[in-house]
Amino acid sequence: MRRFEATQLVLRLAGDSPIVSNLGPSSDELWHAGHRDRNFYTYGNMGLCSSIALGMAMATDEQIISLDGDGSILMNMGTVASIGREKPKNLTVIVWDNEQWGQTGGQTSHTGTGTDLEQVARSCGIARTKTVTDLEDLEAAVTEALASDGPNFIVAKIEEAGYLSVAPVEPEFTLYRFRNTFVAPRQPGD
Amino acid sequence: MNWAEQIVKTLKDWETSMIVYVPDISIDQVTSLIDKDPYFRLVSATREEEAIGIAVGSYAAGRNAAVFMQSSGFGNSVNALASLCIPARTPIPMFINLRGGPGEFNIAQVVMGRAVIPIMDQLGLPHFILEDDGKMDKLLDGAMKLCHANRQPMAICLTQMLHGGKIA
Ligand SMILES: Cc1ncc(C[n+]2csc(CCOP(=O)(O)OP(=O)(O)O)c2C)c(N)n1
Ligand SMILES: [Mg+2]
Numbered sequence: 001m002r003r004f005e006a007t008q009l010v011l012r013l014a015g016d017s018p019i020v021s022n023l024g025p026s027s028d029e030l031w032h033a034g035h036r037d038r039n040f041y042t043y044g045n046m047g048l049c050s051s052i053a054l055g056m057a058m059a060t061d062e063q064i065i066s067l068d069g070d071g072s073i074l075m076n077m078g079t080v081a082s083i084g085r086e087k088p089k090n091l092t093v094i095v096w097d098n099e100q101w102g103q104t105g106g107q108t109s110h111t112g113t114g115t116d117l118e119q120v121a122r123s124c125g126i127a128r129t130k131t132v133t134d135l136e137d138l139e140a141a142v143t144e145a146l147a148s149d150g151p152n153f154i155v156a157k158i159e160e161a162g163y164l165s166v167a168p169v170e171p172e173f174t175l176y177r178f179r180n181t182f183v184a185p186r187q188p189g190d
Numbered sequence: 191m192n193w194a195e196q197i198v199k200t201l202k203d204w205e206t207s208m209i210v211y212v213p214d215i216s217i218d219q220v221t222s223l224i225d226k227d228p229y230f231r232l233v234s235a236t237r238e239e240e241a242i243g244i245a246v247g248s249y250a251a252g253r254n255a256a257v258f259m260q261s262s263g264f265g266n267s268v269n270a271l272a273s274l275c276i277p278a279r280t281p282i283p284m285f286i287n288l289r290g291g292p293g294e295f296n297i298a299q300v301v302m303g304r305a306v307i308p309i310m311d312q313l314g315l316p317h318f319i320l321e322d323d324g325k326m327d328k329l330l331d332g333a334m335k336l337c338h339a340n341r342q343p344m345a346i347c348l349t350q351m352l353h354g355g356k357i358a
Contacts, residue, residue, distance in 0.1 A: 018251070040250060044273025048243030051235075052274075055247020055255065058231060059208060062251075078236025079243070086233060171277035175250055182252030 001135050003096050003158045007067065008033045009135060010094065013142050014065055018178065020053040022069040024103035026096055030067060031167030037177045041169045047076030050093050054079060057088035060182065063146055066093045070111045071101040077120060083151050084124030092145045092152040093121075098160050106160065121153035131155040193323040193352055194219040197285065200330040201256060202229060204338070206283065208248040209233065210241040211258035214287045216353045221258055238263035242270035242343075245282050256283040261290065261303040261347075271313060271343055279341040283334060288319065288347035293355060310345055317345040320352045 007029045011019070020040040021027040026049075027041035040056075042049055050073060053066035073080065073095055083091065099112030111117060118131045128150060130141045138156055145152035176185075191199065197220050201209070209224050210233045211217070224230045235241035238259045245255035259267065264286055275282055289296070290303020310317045318333050320326065330346065337344035349355075 051240045051243030052247035055244035056251040059248040059251035059253035172279045175278040
């Protein structure tokens, strides 16, 4: 499965739900799949995609979707333990697992040498986990995840297929565009 | 009201109810109060940069957040500040137990402790050091106002002179 088609699928299933995306191609492809206020693109802070999503999930009752990467979640694997500890019902983590640090030249990551992120999630106390390799199974897994109590953790194995152009993303606009769908924007005098 | 109660009151005054932390023996004097208070949600992070990520997520979804950490852990959070908080302009108050000052007994705490303020300066972020609890209510309230006006992280550094600290 290709990440772009998989991203388009998740975006379609997500409805209005917020989506947080990993730095690099995951964020670019989310933008190309369909820019909206509730896309929270990250462009640095490698490793924090699912931590940001966890913070969101604890701050609101809405369904939160994290589109993380294997390399990034390996950098901050403690956050899988925090998700297992807090157990937010409204959080679905999807790891685009291409078994490489794609953006930096495609070097083989630890998931390419045996690390099984689904097992990591299970051992952290996340009960609802899946590993999927095609769009059909991804659709079933995400549909089920969004309809039931989480946290959910889905490892989606993907093949790299060339990059789309870098999205025109401004972190400050991203954050406040996103936040203003939850709270009233600042007013004169605030 | 002691210094720890004053911090709790200020957090409430500024509707900051999501508190993310990595434990520290002195900061425990505040986080243990927060833990008992249903106003707050106290969240344990495994690492300080993770704590910043969680706090930013909470703020993005409309709930103000603060982080508590030790100065050693500030070192673990620098890239989160530089590549997330500052570009995205998020007002995240950081309460840091500043080690490495008068009374420090552990050589391994000195360098990072003393590097916190220079790093904050390099990042262009405001910081305040509390060495006693005089005028603390005003300072905390003003620091929170600045944090939100600036929409950037801000550090309140708590010292052994303030809280008695861990002495051995
Ligand atoms: C803290 C930090 N270390 C290293 C980098 C360099 N870097 C940028 S993207 C990336 C790989 C990310 O891998 P993954 O999350 O699997 O995403 P992919 O590129 O495969 O889509 C690395 C190492 C960085 N941006 N930040
Ligand atoms: Mg990867």
